[in-house]
Amino acid sequence: SAPSLPTSYLHSTSMSEVEKAFRKFAAYGDKSASGNNMTGKNFSKMCKECGVMDGKAVTSTDVDIVFNKVKTKGARTITFAEFQQAMKELCGKRFKDKSPEEALQAVYGLIEGKEPGNVGTTKATKAGAVERLTDTSKYTGSHKERFDESGKGKGLAGRQDLTDNSGYVGGYKGAGTYDQTH
Secondary structure (H helix, E strand, O other): OOOOOOHHHHOOHHHHHHHHHHHHHHHOOOOOOOOOOEEHHHHHHHHHHHOOOOOOOOOHHHHHHHHHHHOOOOOOEEOHHHHHHHHHHHHHHHOOOOOHHHHHHHHHHHHOOOOOOOOOOHHHHHHHHHHHHHOHHHOOHHHHHHEOOOOOEOHHHHOOOOOOOOOOOOOOOOOOOOOOOO
């Protein structure tokens, strides 16, 4: 288990910044939340957005394991005290080459003053997703035939397989050869 920190450190000014961030993430997505308890989903979001979870040293699995380890049995959320415990667990993984105190300080440094990612940045993320989806240069297969070089749609002309309404299956060579006597 991580060595306990000198209490003077825990009450340093930055702690209130960490607590503020904790409360913002804890209340994220839940209008009625007090901000005192954080769900696993929001804990994971916070770790991801603050860079505690980097996908290498600390993965989402690590975050889930630690969350379940520090929370009270049967509870679905963690308190700020349990959150601090979780950070002690994760900081050693995230900053392997630092002492426990330094690692914890580094993790808290990532968290200080942060708030959930889509506060005030919704436009940027939405635009990004739509641009990715509408970037025709990334299209493959039959879809890429539907756009010219500039990315303008060709409309119906881009769909070469315009429907043949003769009632025969496409590619059927014997259209019109059905023997009438049957």
